Amino acid sequence: xxxxxxxxxxxxxxxxxxxxxxVHKHLGPGFQEATYETALSLELASRxxxxxxxxxxxxxxxxxxxxxxxIDMLVAGRLVVELKSVRALNDAHRKxxxxxxxxxxxxxxxxxxxxxxxxxxxxSRVVHGEPHS
Numbered sequence: 001x002x003x004x005x006x007x008x009x010x011x012x013x014x015x016x017x018x019x020x021x022x023v024h025k026h027l028g029p030g031f032q033e034a035t036y037e038t039a040l041s042l043e044l045a046s047r048x049x050x051x052x053x054x055x056x057x058x059x060x061x062x063x064x065x066x067x068x069x070x071i072d073m074l075v076a077g078r079l080v081v082e083l084k085s086v087r088a089l090n091d092a093h094r095k096x097x098x099x100x101x102x103x104x105x106x107x108x109x110x111x112x113x114x115x116x117x118x119x120x121x122x123x124s125r126v127v128h129g130e131p132h133s
Contacts, residue, residue, distance in 0.1 A: 012079050019043040024119040033085045036114045051075050080109035101128035
């Protein structure tokens with residue numbers, strides 16, 4: 001897995017977090033994940049941050065396709081963003097994101113829950129395979 005320079009990934013996570021804060025300011029908590037996904041993708045586009053939504057991931061086992069998953073967002077081809085609308089993020093959410101990171105051979109993701117009073121309480125940085133990130 002090729003490591004991305006820390007400053008570039010950090011700048012990207014800051015851009016996504018800032019955009020998510022803007023979305024949360026306008027919408028607040030309580031909507032479904034799809035609503036936040038649409039709003040966040042619009043906000044990122046307005047900031048010229050490239051984003052792919054509902055990106056299909058093919059899961060393989062010993063060379064055989066065994067499933068297809070979709071990740072909420074892939075930002076700039078290097079940052080996985082998984083959105084939730086729950087009061088508290090838990091270990092299962094983190095494990096799901098780590099599985100996506102492993103499958104895509106990426107090192108960093110953001111787990112964001114919009115169902116919180118202050119968005120900073122709902123953002124979690126999840127690292128896979130890069131202990132220094």
